[in-house]
Amino acid sequence: MIECPFEADALFAAMREKWDPTLREHVATCPVCSDVSVVAGALHREAELPQPSELPDSGRIWWMSQLRARREAARTAGRPITAIQVLAFSAAMGLLGACFGATSQWFQATVRWAGALQLPWSTVALLGGLAALVLVVAFAIVAAIGLE
Numbered sequence: 001m002i003e004c005p006f007e008a009d010a011l012f013a014a015m016r017e018k019w020d021p022t023l024r025e026h027v028a029t030c031p032v033c034s035d036v037s038v039v040a041g042a043l044h045r046e047a048e049l050p051q052p053s054e055l056p057d058s059g060r061i062w063w064m065s066q067l068r069a070r071r072e073a074a075r076t077a078g079r080p081i082t083a084i085q086v087l088a089f090s091a092a093m094g095l096l097g098a099c100f101g102a103t104s105q106w107f108q109a110t111v112r113w114a115g116a117l118q119l120p121w122s123t124v125a126l127l128g129g130l131a132a133l134v135l136v137v138a139f140a141i142v143a144a145i146g147l148e
Helices: 007-016 021-029 031-048 058-103 105-116 121-147
Strands: none
Touching: 007 021, 007 031, 021 031, 058 105, 058 121
């Protein structure tokens, strides 16, 4: 092992960052003192850095991860249920519309009036499709706001 009589002085100077001019010249030429001053300076700068905050205990981390996993599992399990509810609601609205159309006198009168206008079926289909689209978009907006 190579030793230098100025090694302790170089270590002290590097830790305190107070260099004597002759010691600085010696460190520039001596490989042992140069290595000591580089390592000591790095350790000194590292010690001055702010220390990271303390980690929570492992039981709390485990509990939080279990809680998150349960929430994600519940959300994943709820997706098919939500899809079925949307389909059931759509079917109920279709059935309600069919019943309304079959029993409402003014609705049937409006349909007869629209038929008397002698519009081409493509126009009627387009208007009906647009009306259905407006209803579907409105329902989707309400469902999206309700899910958040």
